[in-house]
Amino acid sequence: xxxxxxxxxxxxxxxxxxxxxxxxxxxFTGGCILKCPYCHNPELIFGGNPVEISTIKTKIKxxxxxxxxxxxxxxxxxxxxxxxxxxxxxxxxxxLKTKIDTSGFNPERIRKIIKWTDYIAxxxxxxxxxYESVTGMDIGDCVKKSMKxxxxxxxxxxxxxxxxVPGLLNPDDMMEIAKSIQCDLYTIQQxxxxxxxxxxxxxxxxxSRDELLMIANKIKPILGRVKLxxxxxxxxxx
Ligand code: SF4
Numbered sequence: 001x002x003x004x005x006x007x008x009x010x011x012x013x014x015x016x017x018x019x020x021x022x023x024x025x026x027x028f029t030g031g032c033i034l035k036c037p038y039c040h041n042p043e044l045i046f047g048g049n050p051v052e053i054s055t056i057k058t059k060i061k062x063x064x065x066x067x068x069x070x071x072x073x074x075x076x077x078x079x080x081x082x083x084x085x086x087x088x089x090x091x092x093x094x095x096l097k098t099k100i101d102t103s104g105f106n107p108e109r110i111r112k113i114i115k116w117t118d119y120i121a122x123x124x125x126x127x128x129x130x131y132e133s134v135t136g137m138d139i140g141d142c143v144k145k146s147m148k149x150x151x152x153x154x155x156x157x158x159x160x161x162x163x164x165v166p167g168l169l170n171p172d173d174m175m176e177i178a179k180s181i182q183c184d185l186y187t188i189q190q191x192x193x194x195x196x197x198x199x200x201x202x203x204x205x206x207x208s209r210d211e212l213l214m215i216a217n218k219i220k221p222i223l224g225r226v227k228l229x230x231x232x233x234x235x236x237x238x
Contacts, residue, residue: 006050007083010043010075012059014067019099019119020159020235022068025060029084032076033105034135036125037198038165038191044075045197053083057090069097069118078102081109088116104146105139111149120150121159122183126169127176134168144180151182161187161229164215166207171215178219186223188212190230209233 008030018026028041030048039045060070070091077084077100088098099119102110110120124147125131128140150158160183164174178186190212193202209230216238220226226238 005053005083005086007053007056007080007087008048009051009056010041010048012056014063015071017235018071018073018101019069019097022097023066024069024071024097024099025063025067026071026073027056027077027087028073029075029077029080031079032074032103033079034076034103034137034139035197036135037196037201038163038168039197040192040195041075042195042197048075053086056087060087060091060094060096064094064096067096069099071099071101073101076103076105078106078109078113081106081113085113085116088113092116102146103139104143105137107142107145107149110146114149114153114156117156119157119159121161121187122147122150124160124162124177124181127173128180130173147181147183151184157185158183159185159187161189163189163191164207164212165191165201165204167204171218174215174219175222178222181223183223185225185227186219187227187229188216188219190228192231206231213238 010028013026015026016023030044032045091098097118100117101121104122126134128144131140132138160181209232216226216228228236
């Protein structure tokens with residue numbers, strides 16, 4: 001049996017939007033324990049292709065000339081946390097900025113990688129007590145613990161973000177979320193119904209930017225720094 005270390009990935013791209021204000025090499029990892037009905041990367045939930053870690057490191061090194069950092073997203077990067085940690089450590093050694101996107105399903109794994117992570121984007125998919133009805137798994141307490149670990153780490157910027165899916169969430173849920181989280185930036189993402197895991201959600205209309213703006217304006221006095229992400233207007237700090 002081969003002992004070559006491999007990471008299951010869906011692809012690698014260069015992007016100016018995945019890591020705010022940075023050009024980053026984005027690694028899409030395969031696998032996720034959740035099955036969010038609105039998942040817009042459903043093909044990544046169920047896998048990807050094994051790529052040798054050494055190949056990924058070479059790609060990072062070859063990209064140094066034109067990137068500021070790396071973003072590891074998914075799927076759920078922390079499913080493969082040991083290899084992800086290896087890539088983070090390697091990137092820090094090259095003086096790159098590092099960002100991880102996670103559902104926060106495993107606080108202990110966050111604790112293990114946070115030292116090498118400059119930026120964590122943590123999904124807050126629902127009020128903590130309502131996780132099971134939105135994601136199918138009752139992991140609200142784990143996500144809350146993950147949030148606290150990130151927020152209490154002074155060297156890591158914490159962005160919490162919620163995809164607003166009408167029918168799964170309502171404006172009261174968003175207020176409930178705002179009152180129960182701590183972060184450096186809170187982002188409200190517009191649900192888009194084109195690519196989703198649960199085909200039934202294709203019938204759910206995309207929320208308008210005005211609807212989201214109303215929610216953002218109510219949340220701003222609670223959380224301070226709020227961002228809207230819509231197809232129409234891109235990223236807007238409210
Ligand atoms: S939205 Fe994220 S956490 Fe949810 S199933 Fe998709 S990859 Fe997993």
